Amino acid sequence: MDLSPSAAEAALRADVRGWLHEHLPGEYGQGLPPRFEDLADEVAFGREWQSKLASGRWVGVPWPEEYGGRGAGPVEHFIVTEELARARAPELVGRIGINLVGPTLLAHGTPEQKEQWLPRILPAEHLWCQLFSEPGAGSDLAAVATRAVRTTTAEGAEAWVLDGQKVWTSYAQFADWGLCLARTNPDVAKQHGITTLAVDMRAPGVEVRPLRQITDETEFNEVFFDAVVVPDTHRIGPVDEGWQVANSTLTHERGINPRQLVIHVQLVEELLRLALASGAFDDDRLRPRLAQAAVEVRLFQLHNWRTLSRLAKGQAPGPEGSALKLYWSEMSKRLHDTVMAVLGPAAPLWHGASENPGDGTWQRSWLYYQASSIWAGTNEIQRNILSERVLGMPREPKRAS
Numbered sequence: 119m120d121l122s123p124s125a126a127e128a129a130l131r132a133d134v135r136g137w138l139h140e141h142l143p144g145e146y147g148q149g150l151p152p153r154f155e156d157l158a159d160e161v162a163f164g165r166e167w168q169s170k171l172a173s174g175r176w177v178g179v180p181w182p183e184e185y186g187g188r189g190a191g192p193v194e195h196f197i198v199t200e201e202l203a204r205a206r207a208p209e210l211v212g213r214i215g216i217n218l219v220g221p222t223l224l225a226h227g228t229p230e231q232k233e234q235w236l237p238r239i240l241p242a243e244h245l246w247c248q249l250f251s252e253p254g255a256g257s258d259l260a261a262v263a264t265r266a267v268r269t270t271t272a273e274g275a276e277a278w279v280l281d282g283q284k285v286w287t288s289y290a291q292f293a294d295w296g297l298c299l300a301r302t303n304p305d306v307a308k309q310h311g312i313t314t315l316a317v318d319m320r321a322p323g324v325e326v327r328p329l330r331q332i333t334d335e336t337e338f339n340e341v342f343f344d345a346v347v348v349p350d351t352h353r354i355g356p357v358d359e360g361w362q363v364a365n366s367t368l369t370h371e372r373g374i375n376p377r378q379l380v381i382h383v384q385l386v387e388e389l390l391r392l393a394l395a396s397g398a399f400d401d402d403r404l405r406p407r408l409a410q411a412a413v414e415v416r417l418f419q420l421h422n423w424r425t426l427s428r429l430a431k432g433q434a435p436g437p438e439g440s441a442l443k444l445y446w447s448e449m450s451k452r453l454h455d456t457v458m459a460v461l462g463p464a465a466p467l468w469h470g471a472s473e474n475p476g477d478g479t480w481q482r483s484w485l486y487y488q489a490s491s492i493w494a495g496t497n498e499i500q501r502n503i504l505s506e507r508v509l510g511m512p513r514e515p516k517r518a519s
C-alpha cells in the first residue's frame with residue numbers, strides 16, 4: 119500500500135495549515151486544549167470560530183459546494199480534520215449538524231428541507247442535536263416510545279403532536295433544531311413504526327434539563343416534549359420509515375475517526391513528556407505501560423488508514439468501523455490509566471496552577487474518556503456486531519418487543 123500523498127493532497131494540507139496559522143486564536147496550539155469556565159461561553163466562542171472556518175470552506179469538506187462544502191472525498195476530509203486537530207483548533211460546536219444531520223438531510227430531505235436547513239449548518243447559524251436515545255431505548259434504539267400523533271392545525275395544515283422524553287441529548291440546551299425519532303405506529307414490529315421529525319427546540323412544550331456529568335460539566339440533557347406541534351413539512355422521509363433514516367445517521371457516527379486519532383497522538387506525546395519530567399521512564403512498572411501506549415496509538419493510526427483506503431476506493435466502512443470504535447475507546451482508557459499512574463500522588467488532585475499536573479486537565483480527560491465506550495454504540499454492542507457479522511457466530515437471540 120502506498121501511503122504517500124498525491125501532489126493535490128499535499129497542497130490541500132499546506133493550504134489548510136497556512137489558513138490555520140493565520141486565523142487560529144492565539145491561545146490554541148499550546149499543550150492540552152484550553153478550557154472555558156462556562157459551557158455557554160465555550161459554545162458562543164465555538165459558533166464564531168466555526169463561522170470563520172466555514173468562510174474559508176474548511177467545514178463540511180465532503181458536503182456539496184452548493185451548501186458550503188468542497189464536494190471532496192474521504193481522504194481530503196481526513197486531511198482537513200487531521201490538520202484542525204493537529205493545530206489543536208477548537209472542536210466544532212456544530213459537529214452533530216455537520217457530521218450526522220447534514221448527511222441525513224442530503225440523503226432523505228426534500229429539496230425545500232435542504233434549502234431551509236443545510237446552508238445554515240456549516241456557518242453555525244443553526245446548531246442541531248440528536249434526539250434519539252430515551253430512558254428505555256439506547257442500545258435497543260428501535261424501542262423508542264416518544265409518540266407523534268397526526269393532527270390538523272387551526273390553519274388547516276397537516277402536523278404531528280409530540281409527547282415523550284429523550285435523554286443524553288448532547289448540547290440540546292444550545293440547539294436550534296433536533297433530529298428526533300418518534301413512534302408513529304405502535305401496532306407494527308418496532309422498526310416499522312418510527313418516523314423522523316425535525317423539531318424546533320424553541321417550540322412551546324419543549325423543555326431541556328441539563329444533566330451534570332462526572333466531569334462537573336453539563337454537556338448532555340434530558341429533553342421533554344409536552345404536546346409539541348411539529349409541522350408535517352418537518353418530517354424527514356416517509357411516515358413509519360424513520361428507522362432507515364436513523365440508520366443512515368448512525369453509519370456516520372462510526373468509521374474512521376481522524377479527530378480522535380490526532381487527539382490521541384497528542385495525548386501520548388504529552389504523556390511521554392510528563393513521564394520524562396517525572397522520571398517515570400526509570401520505573402520498571404511504568405516503562406512497559408508507556409511503550410504500550412505509544413504502540414497502541416500507532417496501531418490506531420494504521421487501522422484508520424486501512425479504513426480510509428477502503429473509503430477512498432468507494433467501499434463501505436463495513437463492520438471494520440466497529441473494530442475501530444472498540445479499539446480506540448479501550449486504548450484511550452488504558453492510556454489515561456497510564457497517565458494517572460505516572461501522575462502518582464498528584465492523580466487525585468484537581469485544582470491548582472496550570473503548570474501543575476494536578477490542575478485537573480488530565481483528570482478531566484481521564485473522566486471524560488470513560489464515556490468513550492458508551493457513546494456511538496457501546497462496546498458490548500460493537501462486540502456483538504463483530505462476532506455476528508465478522509466472525510459469523512450465532513446471532514443474539516431476539517428479545518420480545
Ligand SMILES: Cc1cc2nc3c(=O)[nH]c(=O)nc-3n(C[C@H](O)[C@H](O)[C@H](O)COP(=O)(O)OP(=O)(O)OC[C@H]3O[C@@H](n4cnc5c(N)ncnc54)[C@H](O)[C@@H]3O)c2cc1C
Nearest residue numbers: 248249250251256257258286287288489492493494496498
Ligand atoms: C457522552 C455521551 C453523549 C451522548 N450523546 C447523545 C446524543 O446527543 N443523542 C442521543 O440520542 N444519544 C446520546 N448518547 C447516548 C448513547 O447513544 C447511549 O448511551 C448508548 O447508545 C447506550 O444506551 P444506554 O445508555 O441507554 O444503555 P443501555 O442500552 O441501557 O445499555 C446498558 C448496558 O447494557 C449493555 N447492553 C445493552 N444491550 C446489550 C446487548 N444486546 N448485548 C450486550 N450488552 C448489552 C450495554 O452495552 C451497556 O453496558 C450519548 C452518550 C454519551 C455517553
